[in-house]
Amino acid sequence: MVGSAQKDYEKKLKYGKSEQMKLMLRIISVFLVVAVEGCNYREPKISKTLTNNGPTFTALREQIFKNNCIGCHSGADAAMGIDLSDYTELMKSDFGVVTAGNPLNSTLYLNVQSGRMPPGGPRLSDTEIKSIFDWIKEGAREN
Numbered sequence: 027m028v029g030s031a032q033k034d035y036e037k038k039l040k041y042g043k044s045e046q047m048k049l050m051l052r053i054i055s056v057f058l059v060v061a062v063e064g065c066n067y068r069e070p071k072i073s074k075t076l077t078n079n080g081p082t083f084t085a086l087r088e089q090i091f092k093n094n095c096i097g098c099h100s101g102a103d104a105a106m107g108i109d110l111s112d113y114t115e116l117m118k119s120d121f122g123v124v125t126a127g128n129p130l131n132s133t134l135y136l137n138v139q140s141g142r143m144p145p146g147g148p149r150l151s152d153t154e155i156k157s158i159f160d161w162i163k164e165g166a167r168e169n
């Protein structure tokens with residue numbers, strides 16, 4: 027009796043140990059996957075601002091407008107008087123360039139969505155277009 031109880035106890039111990047090993051291996055493999063994925067993963071610049079309380083005007087200006095628009099849309103002779111280099115100047119533009127809260131009534135969004143702007147250049151990326159949409163939707167704030 028005592029002998030078999032002892033055996034049972036040993037079995038349990040053994041079983042417990044192999045379960046522990048399995049768990050350890052599982053943790054190690056999860057860790058490896060995370061480590062490898064972590065190396066491959068490059069977050070696109072703009073999506074960082076998207077996850078960080080939504081895109082700001084500053085992020086749009088620095089990461090989209092500067093490279094794609096400001097050549098034609100800044101200063102005294104900005105195309106159609108639309109100055110994308112400065113929030114106050116941009117909001118002065120008439121004819122619904124930016125209708126806060128309503129991207130579908132904002133030619134700023136509609137023209138990049140359709141690919142009309144930038145003219146001749148490649149269409150902005152979906153993430154960039156979505157960021158412009160979100161910024162207007164969230165109130166086109168000076169942020």
Ligand code: HEC
Nearest residue numbers: 094095097098099105106108123133134137138143144145
């Ligand atoms: C090569 C010069 C050039 C570049 C670069 C450019 N634009 Fe334009 N944009 C123009 C001109 C010229 C007009 C006025 C004529 C027209 O609407 O086609 C215009 C018009 C606009 C309008 C008003 C359109 C309307 O129908 O009321 C918006 C909004 C606009 N651009 C946004 C942008 C944005 C955003 C970018 C960058 C992603 C950009 N543009 C890049 C030259 C440019």
